[in-house]
Amino acid sequence: xxxxxxxxxxxxxxxxxxxxxxxxxxxxxxxxxxxxxxxxxxxxxxxxxxxxxxxxxxxxxxxxxxxxxxxxxxxxxxxxxxxxxxxxxxxxxxxxxxxxxxxxxxxxxxxxxxxxxxxxxxxxxxxxxxxxxxxxxxxxxxxxxxxxxxxxxxxxxxxxxxxxxxxxxxxxxxxxxxxxxxxxxxxxxxxxxxxxxxxxxxxxxxxxxxxxxxxxxxxxxxxxxxxxxxxxxxxxxxxxxxxxxxxxxxxxxxxxxxxxxxxxxxxxxx
Amino acid sequence: xxxxxxxxxxxxxxxxxxxxxxxxxxxxxxxxxxxxxxxxxxxxxxxxxxxxxxxxxxxxxxxxxxxxxxxxxxxxxxxxxxxxxxxxxxxxxxxxxxxxxxxxxxxxxxxxxxxxxxxxxxxxxxxxxxxxxxxxxxxxxxxxxxxxxxxxxxxxxxxxxxxxxxxxx
Numbered sequence: 001x002x003x004x005x006x007x008x009x010x011x012x013x014x015x016x017x018x019x020x021x022x023x024x025x026x027x028x029x030x031x032x033x034x035x036x037x038x039x040x041x042x043x044x045x046x047x048x049x050x051x052x053x054x055x056x057x058x059x060x061x062x063x064x065x066x067x068x069x070x071x072x073x074x075x076x077x078x079x080x081x082x083x084x085x086x087x088x089x090x091x092x093x094x095x096x097x098x099x100x101x102x103x104x105x106x107x108x109x110x111x112x113x114x115x116x117x118x119x120x121x122x123x124x125x126x127x128x129x130x131x132x133x134x135x136x137x138x139x140x141x142x143x144x145x146x147x148x149x150x151x152x153x154x155x156x157x158x159x160x161x162x163x164x165x166x167x168x169x170x171x172x173x174x175x176x177x178x179x180x181x182x183x184x185x186x187x188x189x190x191x192x193x194x195x196x197x198x199x200x201x202x203x204x205x206x207x208x209x210x211x212x213x214x215x216x217x218x219x220x221x222x223x224x225x226x227x228x229x230x231x232x233x234x235x236x237x238x239x240x241x242x243x244x245x246x247x248x249x250x251x252x253x254x255x256x257x258x259x260x261x262x263x264x265x266x267x268x269x270x
Numbered sequence: 271x272x273x274x275x276x277x278x279x280x281x282x283x284x285x286x287x288x289x290x291x292x293x294x295x296x297x298x299x300x301x302x303x304x305x306x307x308x309x310x311x312x313x314x315x316x317x318x319x320x321x322x323x324x325x326x327x328x329x330x331x332x333x334x335x336x337x338x339x340x341x342x343x344x345x346x347x348x349x350x351x352x353x354x355x356x357x358x359x360x361x362x363x364x365x366x367x368x369x370x371x372x373x374x375x376x377x378x379x380x381x382x383x384x385x386x387x388x389x390x391x392x393x394x395x396x397x398x399x400x401x402x403x404x405x406x407x408x409x410x411x412x413x414x415x416x417x418x419x420x421x422x423x424x425x426x427x428x429x430x431x432x433x434x435x436x437x438x439x
Contacts, residue, residue, distance in 0.1 A: 010413050013420070017391055019398070044424045049392040051373040051427075056393055059290045060283035065300060068282055070275035073307050140274060140314045147315070179315070201312035 007031045012038060016045045078138065081202065081243055121211065122237060124187055126221055126230045129207035129239030132184050132193050133226055137203040137242075144180030144195050154181050158192040162210055164235070168194050169206055169256040176204060176252070204242025204249075206256060211237040218253055220246060229253035233260060274314065278307065281327050284394055288328065291377070291389050292335055302338070306331035325400040332386060332404055339382075376426035384419035391416060 004027070011028050014020045020028060032039040066072050136143055146154040151168055159166045161183055168178055176196035184191045184207075191209040216232045227249050228241040240253050285306060289299035309330050310317075317326050377385055383405065390401040391412075402409045 009417055013413060013416055016420075041424065044427070045420045048373060048376075048420065048423045048427055049388075052377065052388065053393050055372075055374050056287050056291055056389075059287040059299075062283075062286070064279070064282055064286075068286070068300060068303055068307065070278050070307070070311075073304070073311060074274070077308070077311060140311060143315050 012042055013045070016042055016049060074140075077201075081138070121187070122216070122219075122230065122232065125207075125209055125211065125237045126219075126228060126239055128184070128186055128191065128209075129193075129205070129230070130221075130223075130226055130228060130241055132191075132207060133205045133228075133241040134224070136182065136193065136195065137205060143203070145182040147180040148178035150180075151178060158183060158208075161190045162192055162208070163189075164210055166192060166208060166236075167259070169259050171196050171204075171252060171255060174248075174252050174255055175199070179203070202243060204240060204244065204252065207239040207241065209237045210235060218250065218257075220250075222246070231257065233257065236260075274311070277323060278310065278327075281324055282307070284324075285327060285331055288389055288394060289331060289335070291374075291393070292382070292385065294374075294378070302331060302335055305334050309334065322400050322403065324394075325396070325403040328390065328394070328396075328400075328404045329406075336382075371427055371430055373423070373427065376423050379426060380419055380422055384415055384422065387412060387415045388419045388423065 007028055011020065011024070015025065015028050015032075032042065146157065148154070148168075155166055155168050158181060168181065171178070175198050177198075179195040179197045181192060181194040184193055186209045189210065191207060194206040194208075195203055196206070197203050211232060214232060215234075216230075218229045218231050221228045221230070225243055226241050227244055227246060228239050229249055229252075230237065230239040231253070232238070238253075238256065240249065240256060242249060242252075244252070282303065285303045286299060289302040289306075290296065293299045293302065306327065310327055313330075317323070377388065380388070386405060387401060390396045390404055391398065396404070398409050398412050402412045405412065405415075407415075
């Protein structure tokens with residue numbers, strides 16, 4: 001069956017571009033046999049298109065320069081993220097740790113007297129949070145299980161699995177957008193990880209685990225290019241980790257703390 | 271991460287060709303492609319898996335190109351964006367009237383939106399739907415831009431001047 005719609009300008013372009021169905025093309029070809037003006041136009045457009053393709057073809061045939069290879073770009077991205085992580089804070093923290101090669105949560109806590117509430121359990125929490133940070137912050141295809149565009153669903157799901165109402169901190173004020181979150185295995189049950197990203201693609205994670213009722217002050221830890229602040233508050237252990245220097249990371253930790261504490265003091269629902 | 275390379279690298283030659291056609295400068299074109307690929311890698315988790323990867327990459331690259339134009343405009347004279355995008359590039363057409371006219375010179379006389387539609391549809395073999403996605407316009411608008419662009423290109427190849435540009439007296 002032939003297509004009897006009247007021939008339009010779009011048909012002529014689709015003919016030039018080879019995008020007509022065979023039936024339609026037969027109709028358009030028949031029409032052009034009776035309209036030399038239109039035929040000439042189609043031929044001129046084809047010639048123009050072919051000339052443009054010919055003139056540009058050389059560029060697509062050139063071998064890829066190494067700076068445009070995906071492997072090069074990925075290596076450069078990893079190097080950049082690592083470099084961003086090793087700023088001023090690196091020197092400071094390593095000095096505090098007495099030049100310890102590498103870092104472990106135990107070593108850090110052992111050197112922090114008077115921290116009963118943040119004892120070995122908290123060290124394990126921090127170690128787990130940092131492992132999760134290192135695993136997922138570099139992930140390209142699947143950094144999160146549930147994207148930030150489904151924040152309500154994400155928070156509801158994680159709250160249900162942790163057994164307590166949670167919220168995803170709003171870090172827009174610090175320049176970080178919520179990428180999303182995921183559920184993680186932890187010591188005594190599941191933990192939640194929220195991931196954030198700044199416009200340059202630098203990521204930080206907020207790790208939340210239910211734990212003891214005791215509260216602690218912020219504690220700083222750092223190693224292998226990742227800095228972390230941890231604290232316990234209202235029965236949740238929090239660890240915020242990222243490749244930032246100490247002070248900007250502290251500002252983020254304080255922003256999270258304020259968001260958690262202020263609604264409670266104001267009797268607002270969590 | 272060879273999966274990422276396997277998905278991205280087949281598109282790089284076409285991205286380089288499109289970038290070069292817009293910029294006509296080897297180093298600037300590869301800078302644009304590199305920016306595009308870096309952005310694509312950083313935003314990889316945000317792409318729609320059911321969408322066209324090719325259209326997504328070209329959209330990123332064209333938006334970066336337009337942002338670059340805007341920045342150059344802001345640094346330079348106080349031209350509006352429209353004035354800039356719709357102005358023909360400053361490349362002089364080859365001497366009209368003799369011999370074959372260079373199709374690239376004719377392309378350079380078109381506003382960016384018409385250049386892009388000719389390149390995406392005619393050179394990069396995009397469907398009208400994909401071109402509409404890259405340009406952020408409805409398919410009907412792609413068709414009317416294509417029509418205007420081809421009309422002007424025909425006139426240029428025929429007379430050395432694009433249709434719709436008045437001769438300066």
